[in-house]
Amino acid sequence: MTAPTSSEPASSAPGDAARLSGGAIGTGDLVFFVVAAAAPLTVMAGVAPIAIGMAGEAAPLGYLLSGLLLAVFAAGFTAMSRFVRNAGAFYAYIGRGLGRPAGAGAAYVALVAYNAIEVGLLAAFGRFTESGFEDLTGVRVAWWIWATTGLLAIGVLGYLRVTLSARILGVALVLEVLVLFVFEAGVLAHGGGPQGLDFGTLSPTGLGEPGVGGMFVLAIGAFIGFEATAIYAEEARRPERTVPRATYVAVAFLALFYTFTVWMIINAYGSDRARAVASGDGGADMVFSATERFAGAWAADSMHVLIITSAFAATLAFHNGAARYFYALGREGLLPAGLGTVSPRTRAPAVAVLTQSA
Incomplete structure (x- = not known):
């Protein structure tokens, strides 16, 4: 295997005008980027009830098995970070293994x-x-005024140093995870729902039920963005160690957190009733209603506010990731070369960020 390279499969290393801020972010920053992109609160409040409606008691185990599956994939994915360090991530990896045309195709698909x-x-x-x-x-x-305002704020943050985005993502992530912990603590403090704490929902027997296939689509989708650790390899401190650590920590945290939270949601309503609630008119407010019942109205109100910051943080994470794909493709000559330059002051891919914002 060849020595690590920051620009494979390109022909030459980037010059100073095209070099990102190396060594700027650590393991914790990368974890924040990945987990914030997954938007745990949005997933649990908006998507988990759909998964419960599809698979009922099998939903918690579905999230756990999805995490284990992605951990296996991550073993090979992160091993490549020791040898290929490129903001194009999949482009660089696939290009190194299968050739430049296949890598370029993968990069365009990822960018779209x-x-x-x-x-x-x-x-x-x-x-x-x-x-x-x-x-x-x-x-x-x-809504479109709020969306436009959010985009402008995200564009400014993307233009500034990457560490600022990491801090904002970190704060947003901690708050949305905390409010879900408050809900979970409320359920545990009440000894569970109508049937107490039902450990039978963690049994694999439910995996043969109809709707499990659709549930797995949603469960695996809940880990979206975990590949972002490789996108920031050029900006990470000691990427040969930082990228694998951050990837495994993020996947493990999401798998365990999702599994436990979905289990708590089912317990809050009772395993015999949760699926019907999730499939009915109350499914959209399922988590908010349970939070108000077990933790109080203040917690439910906080959750309604924090789902806004959760969506903002996820958008910021994907905006930064897409901008780095633009940057990598511009640097490699697959898009206009101007995209492959960085701001001399912030070392951010400024032209790529502006293009992504547009």
């Missing part, structure tokens, strides 16, 4: 996918903010 995800997250941020602001003030501001 990241943009599609960011558009969806911006719409969600706008809708959540419109609803939350109207509830608090009685004034309705159209």
Whole structure:
């Protein structure tokens, strides 16, 4: 195996005008980028009830098995970070293994996918903010105004040093995880729901039920963005150690956190009733209603506010990731070369960030 390289499969290393801020972010920063992109609160409040409606008691185990599957994939994925360090991540990896055309195709697909995800997250941020602001003030501001304002703020943050984005993501992530811990603590303090703590929901017997296949699609999708650790390899301290550590920590945390939270949601309603609630008219408010019942109205109100910051943090994470794909493709000559330059002051991929914002 050849020595590590920062620009494989490109022909030469980037010059100073095209070099990102090396050694700027550590393991914790990378974990924040990955977990914030996954948007745990948005996933648990908005997507988990759908998974429960599909698979019922099998949903908690579905999240755990999905995490184990991705951990196996991560073994090979992170091993490559010792030899290929490139903001294009999949482009560089696939290009090194299967050739430049295959790598370029993968990069274009990833770039389109990241943009599609960011558009969806911006719409969600706008809708959540419109609803939350109207509830608090009685004034309705159209969702697209909030989405545009959020995009402008995200563009500015992306233009600045990457460490600032990491700090903001860290704060947003801690708050959304804490409010879910409050809900979980409330359920545990009450000894569970109508049937107490039901450990039978963790049994694999439910995996043969109809709807489990659809549930696994949602469960695996809940880990979206975990590959971002490799995107920041050029900016990480000791990437040969930082990238694998951050990837495993992020996947393990998400797997355990999702599994426990979904188990608590099912316990809050009782295993015999949770699926019906999730499939009915109350599914959209399933987590908020349970939080109000077990932890108080203040916790549910906080959750409504924090789902806004959760969507914002996820959008910021994907915006930064997509900008680095633009940057890598510009540097490699697969898109206009101007995209492959950085700001002399912040060492951020400034042109790529502006292009992504546009």
